[in-house]
Amino acid sequence: MYCIFSNFCFAGYNIVSKISLDKGMSRYVLVAYGHAFGTLATALLAYLFERNNKSKLSVAILRNVFFLGLLGAVLGRTLFYAGLEYTSPAFASALGNLIPSITFILAVLCRMEKLDIYKRSSQVKMLGTIIAFGGATLMTLYKGHPVISFHSQHSHQHTTGSKSVLLDKDLIKGSLMLMVSYISLSAFYILQTITIKMYPAPLTLTSLTCLSGTILSTIMTAILDHKASSWKLSWNITLLAPIYSVCF
Template identity: 30%
Template sequence: MAQDKRPYVVVVIIQAIYAGMFVLSKAAFDAGLSPLVFLFYRQAMASVVLLPITIVAKWGTSSNLSFMVLFKIFILSLIGITFGLNVSHIGLKLTSETVGSAAFNAIPVITFFLAFLMRMETLNLTKSHGIAKAAGVILCLAGVGLIAFYMGPSIPPLNHHQLFHPESGGPSEVHSKGTWIKGTFLLFFANVAWSLWLVMQGFILKECPSKILLTTIQCVFSTLQTFVVAIAFERDFSKWKMGFDVQLLSVVYCALCNAGISWYLQAWCLQVKGPVFVAMSNPLCIIFTVLSAILILGVPVSLGSILGGILTVAGLYSVLWGKNIESKMFKLSNENSEGQNREEQIAVPIGERTPQETITVATTF
């Protein structure tokens, strides 16, 4: 396979894995698995896999972590994983896998908005790129509102035999207007928490010596946190039992494929093509999820979910387009500034230059 084609194949695989996560998680919740217990099992399995790998690879660097850095990672895990994913799973249980994947596209837009509030991003409404970024945030919010308040007619599935037969919950719960609205806004708040987690992680990565070490510590901390939450709210221990069915399959899949394979592939793709390229592939997730629901799962998809997903995707691309134009303008401005500095430096007579300035000009040319 040609080198330039690999990132395109990789992002398709990543989004297919994410679509599988939404589909299997929703099926497990419909089959009676508690979202709180599910997250604990998922994080515990991910910790069991990642911990020995990290100990072998990064044993020496772990001693460089101070108590304050560990405390920050603990808070980071609490916000992004324990709170964010628990709320996201509950919202997914109350809506559908299509809504979950549509809301997933709002994360880059919400992340930009939070970064703007923290003055990590700029928003110049007198420029086209600033207007595009502001319009992207508005389109994203409009998409979430449309998903919440307009269900519309359902697109019937082509496969009328459901792959997974829910034991509890099911269509009556999903299609209740009240639970649908509640679930949609829970997904939105979960994405806000996840976006805040992404922004805060940028600061903590400067203090943590390794990305895999940070990931593993978060998994361990979130395992302890999610256990406390699950044991506090799920006193019925029958909710903790899992058979060899879709419940166990979803836990294993999310722990290994989502937290393992997809994160590794995503890190590789970020290194090769950059974050904008990865973010622009997010809409593939909702396409894969809708196709899975209609063709494989035998689940109807509401028109409101599709239209809201389209608005959310449009908001994502609007923000990314604005960011791309802004980056090009910033790069061009820096190049012009550097060229002007070189011209001023060359204009200085050789005899009046310091030795360091003479070396700099010679090296530049």
């Protein structure tokens, strides 16, 4: 039930993020604000429920927290928003089916999961991985016929030739960005699993990860987006997007 609920949240997250990006919000600022708000929210939860935590932070754990911020915020979320700008929420959600397959492959390579080709469970996982990658390739490269068009046939004939090549390039570019983003997020899950065994305090670890993502994404924003106006939040979708990101 938790997993089903989280997928509903993920679908809404794609839509809200897409609208905010189309409204002109910087993808870099959205990442920074989302992780900053997430740091505050999870820090409060960690204080309420894990203040008696006796686990100690070590250099190895702090190193992992740094890479969790790098994989989750800088690479994962930033590239996800970039790919979302070139595609659509439905397309990004569909390609999101790659995450379990990529995570499974990385888990096998990291020897976190055993692969026995003679076992039915391993055969099903391999088949699912092949189908997921095949579906992602099909969605990226295949261009179907329009089902519903709000333009006349005459205008469609004039605009299709000039725009189809650009749209195809944008779709492929966005797909590659999304795939790299999902690879980063899969690596994030693997590293998160390793780190939670070293530091069994999930809320505190989440807060530290968000803090790492906030620092790294803020540095990235300062380098790539020099406009101070990009940080301005209004009482519209630009405020809803990072708040929804916190809940997600």
